[in-house]
Amino acid sequence: MTELLTAAQMRAIEQAAIESGEVTGLELMERAGQGVVDAIFAEWPELAMPKHSAPAAGGAGGSTPSPLRGSPPEYLERDDNEMRRAVVLCGPGNNGGDGFVVARLLRDAGWQVEVFLYGDAEKLPPDAKVNHERWVKIAPVTALTEQAFRKVAFADMYVDALFGTGLTRPVAGDLAGLLRHLGGYGGDDYRPRMVAVDVPSGLCADSGRVVTPNPRARVPTATLARLTVTFDSPKCGHFVGDGPHHCGRIVVKDIGVRQFREHKPNPHTGRGHVVRFPRTSLIGKRRMVPDERPFFSVDIRYFTKNQGHKYAHGHAFILSGGVGKGGAARLAARGALRVGAGAVTLGSPPAALIENAAQLNAIMLQSLKDPDALRVLLQDTRINALCIGPGLGLNDRGAALVAGVLGGEEPRPTVLDADALTLLAQDRALFDELHANCVLTPHAGEFARLFPEIAEKLNAPATTGPAYSKVDATREAAKRAGCVVLFKGPDTVIADPSGRCSINASVYERSAPWLATAGSGDVLAGFITGLLARGFGAMQAAETGAWLHTECALSFGPGLIAEDLPEELPKLFRELGI
Numbered sequence: 001m002t003e004l005l006t007a008a009q010m011r012a013i014e015q016a017a018i019e020s021g022e023v024t025g026l027e028l029m030e031r032a033g034q035g036v037v038d039a040i041f042a043e044w045p046e047l048a049m050p051k052h053s054a055p056a057a058g059g060a061g062g063s064t065p066s067p068l069r070g071s072p073p074e075y076l077e078r079d080d081n082e083m084r085r086a087v088v089l090c091g092p093g094n095n096g097g098d099g100f101v102v103a104r105l106l107r108d109a110g111w112q113v114e115v116f117l118y119g120d121a122e123k124l125p126p127d128a129k130v131n132h133e134r135w136v137k138i139a140p141v142t143a144l145t146e147q148a149f150r151k152v153a154f155a156d157m158y159v160d161a162l163f164g165t166g167l168t169r170p171v172a173g174d175l176a177g178l179l180r181h182l183g184g185y186g187g188d189d190y191r192p193r194m195v196a197v198d199v200p201s202g203l204c205a206d207s208g209r210v211v212t213p214n215p216r217a218r219v220p221t222a223t224l225a226r227l228t229v230t231f232d233s234p235k236c237g238h239f240v241g242d243g244p245h246h247c248g249r250i251v252v253k254d255i256g257v258r259q260f261r262e263h264k265p266n267p268h269t270g271r272g273h274v275v276r277f278p279r280t281s282l283i284g285k286r287r288m289v290p291d292e293r294p295f296f297s298v299d300i301r302y303f304t305k306n307q308g309h310k311y312a313h314g315h316a317f318i319l320s321g322g323v324g325k326g327g328a329a330r331l332a333a334r335g336a337l338r339v340g341a342g343a344v345t346l347g348s349p350p351a352a353l354i355e356n357a358a359q360l361n362a363i364m365l366q367s368l369k370d371p372d373a374l375r376v377l378l379q380d381t382r383i384n385a386l387c388i389g390p391g392l393g394l395n396d397r398g399a400a401l402v403a404g405v406l407g408g409e410e411p412r413p414t415v416l417d418a419d420a421l422t423l424l425a426q427d428r429a430l431f432d433e434l435h436a437n438c439v440l441t442p443h444a445g446e447f448a449r450l451f452p453e454i455a456e457k458l459n460a461p462a463t464t465g466p467a468y469s470k471v472d473a474t475r476e477a478a479k480r481a482g483c484v485v486l487f488k489g490p491d492t493v494i495a496d497p498s499g500r501c502s503i504n505a506s507v508y509e510r511s512a513p514w515l516a517t518a519g520s521g522d523v524l525a526g527f528i529t530g531l532l533a534r535g536f537g538a539m540q541a542a543e544t545g546a547w548l549h550t551e552c553a554l555s556f557g558p559g560l561i562a563e564d565l566p567e568e569l570p571k572l573f574r575e576l577g578i
C-alpha cells in the first residue's frame with residue numbers, strides 16, 4: 001500500500017532531510033522542478049517535440065520522444081512562433097520556488113516562458129528567492145493580477161505554482177478572482193493544459209477541500225488541473241473530498257527523501273529525526289511510488305490455510321428484516337458466501353421464511369423471531385461473524401436484535417450497517433455496547449446521525465488550512481466508537497481506534513461511478529462479514545472488503561447491479577492467484 005502524507009508530515013520529512021546534511025533545500029527544489037518538467041513531457045509527449053513536427057495533442061503514434069534536455073534543440077534558432085509557450089504562475093512560498101525552477105528548465109528545453117509572481121520577491125523564502133534571482137537574470141517577472149493574466153496569449157502549458165502544502169488561509173481579493181477564472185468560472189477552460197505543482201492552488205493538501213472565506217460560496221477558488229505532480233508521496237487531499245476533481249491525475253516524483261520517513265536521529269548530532277505520525281495508507285491498484293507494492297494484496301493465507309470442512313472456513317450469520325424487506329440481507333449473505341465464508345445462514349422472521357426460502361439455495365435459512373431465539377442460535381460457537389442492518393427495519397425487533405448481537409457473553413465480530421446504524425444513533429446505551437471487533441459502515445447521512453458533532457466539523461466550511469478532513473473525521477469516529485469505522489463514498493476512509501487509517505479511493509484510474517447502485521452497500525457489508533468469518537481481523541476485513549468491492553465493480557464495468565458484485569469475485573480471485 002502507498003503511504004499518504006499530510007502537509008505537516010511532508011514538511012517534517014523535508015526538514016529531517018535538510019538537517020541530515022545529505023541534501024539542501026535548494027537541491028530538493030531543483031529535483032521537484034525537474035520532476036514536474038519530466039512529468040509534463042511524459043503526459044504530453046508531443047510537447048517534447050518541435051511545434052510543427054509533433055503529432056496532434058493526444059499523442060497519436062504512440063512512441064514517447066525523449067525530453068529535450070542535454071543537447072540544444074535545433075529549433076532554438078527558429079522564430080518565436082515555432083516555440084512552445086508556457087505561462088508559469090509563482091506564489092510567495094516554496095511552491096513558487098518550484099515554479100521558477102520549472103520555468104528555467106522549460107526555457108532550457110527551448111520554450112518561451114512567461115513568469116508571473118504573486119507577492120513580494122523580497123519576501124520569498126531563501127531557496128525560492130535564489131531561483132527567482134536565477135530567473136530574473138534570464139527574463140522578466142510580471143506581477144500577477146487577474147487583469148495581467150487575462151492579457152497573456154494562449155500557451156501550450158500553464159503551470160500552477162501559487163500555493164502548495166503551505167496554504168493556511170482562504171485566498172482573497174484579486175487572486176481569488178484569478179483562481180475562480182482558472183477553475184473554469186466564466187467559461188475559459190485551462191484544464192486541458194494546466195499542471196499543478198504539488199497541489200492545485202486553493203485546495204487544502206490534507207483535506208482535499210477548497211479553503212474558502214465564504215460558507216455560501218458556490219464557485220470554488222481553486223485551479224482545475226489535468227495533471228498534478230507531487231513529491232515523494234501523494235498527500236491525503238489528493239484522494240479525499242474535492243481533491244480528485246481538482247487534481248485531474250496524480251504523478252508522484254521521487255525527490256530522494258524517502259529514507260527520512262523512518263529516519264533515526266544521527267547518533268552524533270541527534271538531528272534529522274522524523275517523528276512518526278499516525279499512518280494513512282492508500283488502498284490502490286496502480287503503482288504510485290517506484291518501490292512500493294503495486295497491488296493491495298488480499299492475504300491469501302486466510303484462503304489457503306484451512307483445508308478442512310465448510311465450518312473450518314467460518315460461518316457467517318446475517319440477520320434479515322420483515323416480509324418484503326429481505327433483499328438487502330440476501331445480497332449481504334451472497335457477498336459473504338462468495339468472498340469465502342464456508343457457511344452462511346440468514347436469520348429471518350418467521351413470517352418472511354417462505355419468501356426467503358424461495359430465493360436461497362446455498363445459503364441456509366433459520367427462523368429468528370426475537371432476541372431470545374438469537375441467544376439460542378448463538379450458542380452455536382461455529383457462528384463466528386455477524387451482519388446486522390441491511391433491511392432490518394427501524395422497529396423494536398430491530399433494536400432488540402442489535403442489543404442481542406452486541407451483548408451476550410462472547411460478542412462475535414460484527415458488521416453493523418444501514419438500519420442498525422440508525423438504531424445505534426437513536427440509543428446511546430446501545431452505541432456504548434460496541435466492541436473492538438465491530439465494523440460500522442456508514443454513508444455520509446448515517447455518519448452524521450451517529451457522530452453529529454464530528455459531522456458538523458467536517459461539513460463546516462474549510463476556512464483555514466489544513467482543514468478538518470474525512471480522514472480526521474473517520475479517525476475520531478473510530479476512537480469514539482471503539483471499533484472500526486468505514487466511512488463510505490468514492491473516497492471511502494477506514495480507521496480503527498488506534499489511529500490506523502486507510503483510504504479506498506474509487507477515483508482516478510479506479511473510478512467506478514456505476515458502483516453507486518441500489519444494494520451495493522449491502523454487498524459490501526456481506527464481503528466484510530464473510531472475511532471476518534474467514535478469520536480476518538476487523539480492520540483488515542474492512543480494508544480488503546472495500547478494495548474487493550471496487551475491484552469487482554471495475555472488473556464488471558458499467559451496467560453493474562448489486563447482484564453482479566459477488567459474482568465477479570471468482571474471476572478476481574483467479575486473477576489474484578487465490
Ligand SMILES: NC(=O)C1=CN([C@@H]2O[C@H](COP(=O)(O)OP(=O)(O)OC[C@H]3O[C@@H](n4cnc5c(N)ncnc54)[C@H](O)[C@@H]3O)[C@@H](O)[C@H]2O)[C@@H](O)CC1
Nearest residue numbers: 014029032093094095163164165166167168169170171198
Ligand atoms: N516539503 C518538501 O519536501 C518540499 C517542498 N517543496 C515545495 O514547497 C511547497 C511548500 O512550500 P511552503 O511551505 O513555502 O508553502 P507554499 O509555497 O504552499 O505557500 C506558503 C506561502 O503562501 C502564503 N499563503 C498561504 N496561504 C495564503 C493565502 N490564502 N493567500 C495568500 N498567501 C498565502 C504564506 O504566507 C507563505 O508565504 C510544497 O508544496 C512544494 O511545492 C519543494 O520545493 C520540494 C521539497
Ligand SMILES: [K+]
Nearest residue numbers: 160163199201
Ligand atoms: K500549486
